[in-house]
Each structure stands twice: as C-alpha cells, then as structure tokens.
Amino acid sequence: MAHNKFYKKTMREQPLDNIVYGRNSVLELLKAGKRTVNKIIVAQTARGGAVNEIIDLARTKGIAVHNVPPEKLDKYSENSQGIAAEVSPIQYFEIEDLIALAKKGTNSPLLVLLDGIEDPHNLGAIIRNCVAFGAGGVIIPKWRAAGVTETVSKSSAGAIEHIAIARVTNTNQTIDLLKKHGFWVAGAENGGQILEDAKLPFPLALVIGSEGFGLHNLTKKNCDFLISIPQTNTISSLNASCASAVILYEITKRQFKINK
Numbered sequence: 001m002a003h004n005k006f007y008k009k010t011m012r013e014q015p016l017d018n019i020v021y022g023r024n025s026v027l028e029l030l031k032a033g034k035r036t037v038n039k040i041i042v043a044q045t046a047r048g049g050a051v052n053e054i055i056d057l058a059r060t061k062g063i064a065v066h067n068v069p070p071e072k073l074d075k076y077s078e079n080s081q082g083i084a085a086e087v088s089p090i091q092y093f094e095i096e097d098l099i100a101l102a103k104k105g106t107n108s109p110l111l112v113l114l115d116g117i118e119d120p121h122n123l124g125a126i127i128r129n130c131v132a133f134g135a136g137g138v139i140i141p142k143w144r145a146a147g148v149t150e151t152v153s154k155s156s157a158g159a160i161e162h163i164a165i166a167r168v169t170n171t172n173q174t175i176d177l178l179k180k181h182g183f184w185v186a187g188a189e190n191g192g193q194i195l196e197d198a199k200l201p202f203p204l205a206l207v208i209g210s211e212g213f214g215l216h217n218l219t220k221k222n223c224d225f226l227i228s229i230p231q232t233n234t235i236s237s238l239n240a241s242c243a244s245a246v247i248l249y250e251i252t253k254r255q256f257k258i259n260k
Contacts, residue, residue, distance in 0.1 A: 020087055020153050021073070021080040023050040028158025029085055030057040035161070036088040037063050043070040046082030054083060077154070090148050090160070095139065095174060098166040099181050102136030108202040108255045111183065112248075113139040115171055115219050116210035117240055120146045124155025125241035126208065131159040133248035134255070135206075139174060142167045145210075175222045178205045185223045187215050188247055192226025195247060200227075200254050208244050 020029050027050055029035065040058045042051065044067050058065050073080040093101070102109045112135050117123050123146045130138050146152065147167065153160050168174045175185050183203040192198075207223060209215035220226065229238065229246050238246070 018087055018089060019084055019150050020158075021077045021084040021150060022154045022158075023048075023054070023081045023083050025153045025156075025158040026083045026085045027054050027057070028161045029087065029153075030054065030061065030063075032158075032161035033061075035090065037061070038086040038088075039064045039066055041066050041068055041073065041084045041086070043068060043073050043080075043082035045070050051083065077150070079154075090165070092148075093137065093164045093166040095166045095168055095177065098137045098139065098164050099178070099183075101164055103181075103203060106136070106259070108258045109183070109204070110135045110202070110251060110255065111137050111139060111178070111205045112244070113171065113174065113178075113185075113205055113207045114141070114145065115207055115215050116141060116145050116213075117208070118144070118146055119211055120149055120151040121155045122146075122211060122239065122241050123148070124152040124157075124160070126244045127152070127163060127165075128156040128159040129241065129245045129248055131156075131163050133245075133252045135163065135248065137164040137166065139166045139168055141171055142169050171216070172218055172222050175205070175207070175219070179224075184225075187220055187223035187226045188228070188243055189215050189220060189226040190228050192228040194230050195227050195250050196230075198225065198227045200251055202255070202258065204251065206244075206247060206251065208240055211240050 020026055040054060040063055042065060055065055073084055102111050112130050127138055148160055148165060178185055183205045184201045185205045185207060187207040207215060207219060229243060
C-alpha cells in the first residue's frame with residue numbers, strides 16, 4: 001500500500017487474537033502486506049480459485065503453507081472456509097497520526113467515529129463500508145465497544161487490512177480534537193437534518209451511534225449538526241451498518257463533486 005512507511009512509523013501494537021480466517025479475509029491480508037504473516041493453514045479439502053491465489057501469494061512472499069486435516073481448522077472457526085492465517089497483532093494508529101493521514105493528499109478528508117458499536121459483525125460491516133466509500137480512517141472507543149478481532153476481520157471481508165484504525169479512551173475529547181484540526185462533526189441520528197438537504201462541509205467526521213441506543217446524549221450535544229436518513233415508518237430504523245452505507249454513499253457523491 002502507498003502508506004506502508006507511514007504505518008510503520010506511526011502505529012503501535014495492541015493485544016489481539018492472532019488468527020485471521022476465511023478466504024476473503026486471508027486474501028486481503030496478503031494483498032495489503034501490512035501485517036507479518038507467520039504461516040497460512042489450509043485444509044486438505046479446500047479447493048477453488050481463491051485458495052489457489054492465497055497459496056500462490058503466500059509462496060511468493062516466502063510464507064509457509066501448512067496443509068492440515070479440515071478438523072484442525074475447527075479450533076479457529078466453524079466457518080473458516082478451509083483457510084486461516086497466523087499473523088502479528090493488528091496495529092492501531094494514534095489519533096493525531098490518523099488525522100494527519102486522513103488529511104494527506106485530499107481537500108475533502110473524511111473520518112468515521114463509532115460511538116459504542118458492540119456487535120463485532122456490525123463493526124466489520126461498517127469498516128467494510130468505510131473502505132468501499134473511501135473514508136480516510138475509523139475511530140473506535142477502547143471501552144464498552146467492540147475491538148478489532150478475527151470475527152470483525154471476517155465480517156469486513158478483509159477490509160480491515162486496507163484502512164487505518166485508531167482506538168481512543170474518550171469519544172467526546174476526540175470530537176474536540178477533531179474540531180481543533182478543522183473537522184466538522186456530523187452525528188447520524190433520527191430527527192436530524194435530512195441527509196440530502198444537509199450541508200456536508202469538509203474536513204468531515206461522521207459519528208455513528210450504537211446498535212440499540214444511537215448516539216450518547218453528550219456526543220449528540222458535541223456534534224456540530226445531526227443528519228438523518230428519510231424512511232417510511234414500516235420499521236423503526238436501519239441498523240448501524242446499513243445506515244453507515246447510505247450516509248457514506250451520499251458523502252462520497254459530495255466528495256466526487258469537489259474533487260472532479
């Protein structure tokens with residue numbers, strides 16, 4: 001990746017399960033080249049183009065490939081798809097460095113701040129949306145929220161390997177810091193300005209609330225403005241990952257107009 005040197009200089013390791021499983025996750029891990037891969041573990045029954053590509057990539061990079069009986073992969077996951085990788089811990093950015101990276105080389109920086117996402121599958125899906133729509137980084141709380149685990153990696157289809165992630169101790173102090181660096185802070189919340197009508201100035205930080213409760217009250221107060229997705233009353237609201245996809249798509253359209 002273009003920012004590999006920046007990664008090495010600015011990140012610090014945090015404890016994390018050291019197994020990545022699933023074909024897409026392992027393939028993206030190898031393509032990104034950000035983390036040290038100690039070995040690839042392949043079930044003897046695993047077949048298919050993705051498996052062959054993983055094995056070829058691993059051998060090109062000099063990574064050992066171990067063929068094992070399929071039941072040996074069950075200790076990692078019942079849904080390993082016959083592939084697992086033993087890796088170094090993921091490395092989180094310091095928040096100041098994440099901000100600097102997001103602003104580098106663009107006049108419309110975008111960061112996504114998560115306010116208490118607890119479901120690792122939701123976290124993985126949101127990170128995948130952030131990568132798909134070009135966010136410059138993701139910020140997650142250290143406490144009362146999901147961290148990046150092998151389940152998150154699988155749910156993101158390996159997208160965690162392609163985006164910078166920071167963990168912070170205090171969400172509202174982080175919002176204050178983002179503002180000091182020139183970011184406008186938009187909170188996703190029912191009752192906010194309708195997304196299509198809202199002005200979305202850059203640099204922009206989008207805050208997504210938790211699955212059950214949305215944004216915390218203090219977080220809402222600290223946002224510069226709130227935005228919402230128009231929808232029928234058939235269901236109460238979209239879940240956090242679906243809402244993030246809709247909002248990020250709209251933001252990407254605005255970025256495209258600015259940058260073309």
